[in-house]
Structure formats: C-alpha cells, structure tokens
Amino acid sequence: MTSAALPEHPWLLPGALAEAVGRTRRTTRDWLVDGLCFLLSLGWVLLATADAVAADPEFATPLPQRWMVPADALVGVVCCGLVWARRRWPLGLAVATLPLTVFSMAAAVPLLIFYFTVVVHRRTAVALAITAGGLTTNFAFSYLRPDPHLSYWETTIWGALISLFVLAWGMFVRARRQLVVSLRERAERAEAEQQLRVTQARHLERTRIAREMHDVLAHRISLLSLHAGALEFRPDAAPQEVAKAAGVIRDNAHAALQDLRAVIGVLRAETPAEEEPERPQPTLGDLPALIEESRAAGVRVTVRDVVSAVERVPVAVGRSVYRIVQEGLTNARKHAAGAVVTVDVSGGPGDGLSVEIRNRWPVGGGTNPEIPGTGTGLVGIAERVSLAGGRLAYGRDESGDFRLAAWLPWPA
Template sequence: MTSAAVLEHPGLLPGALDPTRPHARRTARDWLVDSLCFVAALGWVVVATLDAASPVPSYAERLPYPWMIPADAVIGVALAVALWFRRRWPVGLAVATLPLSAFSMTSVVSLLVIYFTVVVHRRTAVALAVTAGGLVANMFFALLRPDPDLAYWPTTTWGVAITLLVLAWGMFVRARRQLVLSLRERAERAEAEQQLRVAQAQQVERTRIAREMHDVLAHRISLLSLHAGALEFRPDAPAEEVARAAGVIRSSAHAALQDLREVIGVLRAEGSLATEPERPQPTIADLPTLVAESRAAGVRVDLHDEVSAADELPAATGRTAYRIVQEGLTNARKHARGAAVTVGLRGAPAEGLSVEIRNRWPVGEPDTDAIPGAGTGLIGIAERVHLAGGRLEHGRDGSGDFRLAAWLPWPAT
C-alpha cells in the first residue's frame, strides 16, 4: 500500500484508529489528543455561552429569540461529545455539522477540529469540498450572528482566514505524515533487501562449498571402488597387498564419510554458515598428489606439466584447473577402467591455461559394475569454467579417445 493510500485510512497512520479493524484501539497519544480537544471544545462552549448571556452589549442583543442561547449551548456540548467519534467518521461528521457552522457560536472549536481531521486523513479533493461548504456557511454566519463591533465583510474575512489557516495547517500535517511513512517504508524495504542479499549470499556460499565437497567425495568414492574391485579380482593376492589395499579402503571410506557429513551439514545450515574455518582449497600445485592417489589405485596416469611461472597463476584459476583434472580422472575410473589417462597442462601469463585429460574409449560392452554417477560432474565443471571466463570441450575426438579440455584466462601480471 502506498503512502497516499495509507493516508486515506486513519487507522494506518501513527496515533489513529482504523474503524475497519475491530482489534484496533486508541493509543495513549490518541487519548491525550482527544481529551484535550474535548476539554477545549467544552471550555469554548462555556465561554461563548457566558458571553452571550452577559448583560453587557454582546451577541445577545442581536439574537432574535432568547432561547437560542441555551439551544446553542446544547449544540456545542453535543458536538464536543461527537469529537470522540471524529476518527471513525470524519467526513460524515463534517457534512452533518456543516449547517451548524452558519449560526452556532459554541460549536466553533468542535467544527474546526472536525474540519482539521478531514483535511489530515482524507483526500485533498474531499478536504477542498468540505472547505467550500464551510466558506459558504461562513457567509451566512455573519448575517445570522452579526458581530456588534465589526461589519459584515470584516467578520466574513476573518472566518475565511481562519478556515484557510486550518486548511494549510492540516495539509502540512498530512504532508509531513506522508513523508514519514514514505521514509519508514523505504527504510523497511532497504532492511528487507539487505536481509535478502545476506540470505542469497549465504545460499550461494553453501552451494559453492557443497559443490566443492561433491567433487572431492566423488573422487574418494571412485578410489574406494577401484581398490575394492582389485581385491575382488585378486582374492589370492599376497597378504601384504591385501592389507595395504584394505588400509587404503579404510582411510578412503573414513575420509568420504567425513566429507559426506560436511556436505549434509552445509546443506542443512539455515541461519549462517559453519563457524569453523574452511579447509584450504587445492590448487594446481596439488595436482601431483592427486595423480599419485590415482596411480596408487592402479590407474595409469601420465602427467605433462608445461606451465610457465606457475607461482603467478591466480588461486581461483589454479583451483578450477585442479577440479577439472579431478573430474577427468574420476570419469576415467568410472567409465574406462584399465585405460591409460594422459593429463596435460600448458600455459603462461597473458596466454591462458590449457588443461586436457584424455583416455581411450572403452572397448566392448559397458561394465555393469561401473560406479554409478549423478551425471552432474561435467555440468558443474562447465559452470566453473564459464564463470571463470573460459571454454570447455568434452567428448570423443577424431582418434576415438575421450577428451576433456578447457582453456582458462590467465591475465598478465
């Protein structure tokens, strides 16, 4: 709801009562303001009645009937009581009491308060319509209740001046409240947008960490499956080899379980990210260790590193290259068991970094014991490369090999 629309409903303004909501109640400020208005209206009734009934030359000399003094007092008291309902029906009270402003002296304060309420809480068009009616009634007031000391036009001018003054004051109050509401709405919107940005940043960070852990977990499980398959294939292997393979399986299973717990913990996090510091992310310098793990699992891997000034490679680019090689080795173990894998890296500052993983396409029927995959590894790698501003290619080449190749930008230092 806009600020202008809010102003059309008094209950939505600070210190106002909304008649459309049964649970709305006057605030302490409302009670204080309404009480002061009621007391001021009653005080003016007393003053105006005493002045009209005084023996000195006054309005009483111009009244055609004596009973008009007590009748006017009753009208003034009734309008003072009606002020307690002005928040609920401001326009209705203004229209109903508009004829009284043509002759009632005791109701002047009450009529001005009701008129002020209309100007503050209703549209400008409504306020101007009530103002026009009041100005017309004011012209009759000078005729029906002439001032003994002032002529007709000075009296009428004073009435117009007071009416316009109340109009200006009410419009100022309305504009100020509208400004306050606009600033409050803007502040609340900014706070909500900030909270949304924080939540989105946390979600992006959790997704990034989960993706990193997914790649590591897939790599460890593929190693685990490879060692278990070797034991199944050679049940008569020497005890030392069996013990060494069992140790590798145990350590890989423990590491995979730990990674899985971290993934679940990250995905379940809702308030904030884990308070523990994030583990150091691998870079291109960790590729020999990654290759050594695959060789220990029985995979024939040849690493050709032709990168110049590797220590100047940006950390993000090195981490992306590591994940590409990791995904390529994982896919080779899954889908091309026993095939030799060639990993090649070359590049230099201002030339970019090229990464290529190549293995022979498996011959014969697909292995029914192959490690199942979710099929999202290459999708994740493609997203990484795209975000890094590089290019990715994968599939069978002209020689029949499966080739995973990427080029990553490497700006000159």
C-alpha cells in the same frame, strides 16, 4: 481480515475501510490527543458563553436573538462530546454539523476539529467540498453573530482565513504522514530485498559447495572401488599388498565419510553460519597430491606441467583446474580402467590456463562402470568453466582418445 493485518494508518485507506480501522485501532496517543481536543473544546465553550453573557449584562439584546446564547452553549457542549467519535465518523460529523456554523460561536473549536479530521483522513476533493460549504455558511454567520469591534466584511474575511489555514495545516499533516508511511514501506521493502539477496547468495554458495563436494566424494569412492576390486580379483596377493590396499580403503572411507558429513551440513539451511563445516578450497598447488593419490590407487598417470608463475595463478582459476583434473581422473577410472591417463597443464599470465586430460578409449567401447555416478560431473564442470569465462570441450577425438580440455582466462 483481522486488525493485526490492517495498515497502521487509516488515512491512507478508502472511507469504509478507514472507519473500520479507526474503530479497532485507537492507540494511547489517540486517547491523549482526543482528551486534549475535548478539554480545549470545552474550555472554548465556557469562554465563548461567558463572553456572550458579559457582552449583554442587562439583557439588552432583542428577544428573538436572546435565545442564541443558551442554545449556542448547549450546541457547543454536544459537539464537545462528539469529539470522541470524530475518528469513527469524521466525514459524517463534519456534514451533520456544517449547518451549526451558521450561528454557533461556542462550537467553533470542535467544529474546526471535525473539519481538520476530514482534511487529514479523507481525499482532497472531499476536504475541498467541506471547505466550500464552510465558506458559504461563513457569510451567514457574520450576519447573525456580528462582532461589535469588526465590520461584516472583516468578520467574514477572518472566518475564511481561519478555514483556509486549517485546510492548509491538515493537508500538510496528511502529506507528511503519507511521506513517513512511504519511507517506512520503502525501507521495509529494501530490507526484505536485502534479506532475499542474502538468502539467494547463501543458497547459491551452498549449491556450489555441494557440487564441489560431489567431485570430492566421486573421487574418493572411485578409489575405494578400485582397491576393493583389486582385493576381490587378487585374493592370493601378498600380505603387504593386502594391508596397503586395506589401509588406502580405510583412509579413503574415513575421508569420504567426513566429506559426506560436510555435504549434509552445507545443505541444511538451518545450520548457523558459525557452525558450518570447513569448506574444501583446493588450489593448483594441491594438484600433485591429487596425482599421487591416483597413482597410489593404481592409475597410470603422466603429467606435463608447464605453467609459468604458478604463485600468481588466481585462486578461483587454480581451484577450477583442480576440479577439472579431478573429474577427468574419476571418469577415467570409471570408464577406462587400466588405461594410461595424460594430464597436461600449461599457460601463463595473459595467455590463460589450459588443462587437458586424455585417455585411450576402451577396447569394445565404453564400459559399464561398477561405480555408480550421477551424470552431473561434466555438467558441473561446464557450468564452472562457463562462469569463469572459459571454454570446455570433451568427447572422443580423431585419434580415438577420450579428451577433456578446458581453457580458463588468466589476466596479465
């Protein structure tokens, strides 16, 4: 595991891993804080030593206790140097220097810094154990280093209050840092979930558009096949008819090519949104053009349209009706060439919109179509109708006709 893969906050990790993180991730802020702690500790050592010397200018202290002042100063200087290693071994330094709290006044500030580091970077149980040890040595310190202005118990109480204050401060800093990390992780998780939802929405939208384009391509290619077949079986047709059929083939081939480019553009995930191809959005108003296009291809289509308040038809419902009729006409050309196709559209607000495409079943059963298909057209229509809350039925009915019927809700 590299340092780049580790969390930025070692105080949230187990001891060994936190130490590893501390060894590899000392930021500029850490250097500044450690330098300030070192200068503060060194300043306290000098101040405490000078105060001890000033309190006994004539060396009136008994000889067995006189060694404490220089020894205390040396201990304080050593602890100042250990400040730079507190991030690497916070608990080890706190435990190793705990006996010094029995007598050392000069090392009080660096020892408090070690203690504060343990409270911030280690579990609460560990911090409380170090606190209990410090409160125990506090009784001995008040006896060995009595304050000339305070009684024994006053000195002991002040030492305990200072330890408890550092404990509360360290726990507050730890809790605040954990809260910040938690909020940051929550924000990052929310952002990641939002990006995932956007990606899923784009994927679903691309899939929906691709299905719609499948219907468009199937329709146009069926027209191409129909006219090409007419030219194949009527080589002696009049030049005007041949030219007309060739024009229809050319126009539909060009349109199919454009639609194919659109499909490829939609399915390319790397295509920027602003460069996506124009999406076809047919409505119920485009249905007459679809019928005329099929009639121009030689399909005999009979239409019965009794839709009331056409201008109020919801866009999604009108588009679904268009796709259903388009799929029905395409299937009729594939499997029942030459049969009369009846298209019936009816309904109104509150009653829903009904659409039915019916054609005679070919004599001798279904034909083997020259136009290859994917077999997913009716599956896509069924899914579209289901998502809209409607009903779909297709198959051979009692009269022997093939019937594709759907009902879509139309709120009043």
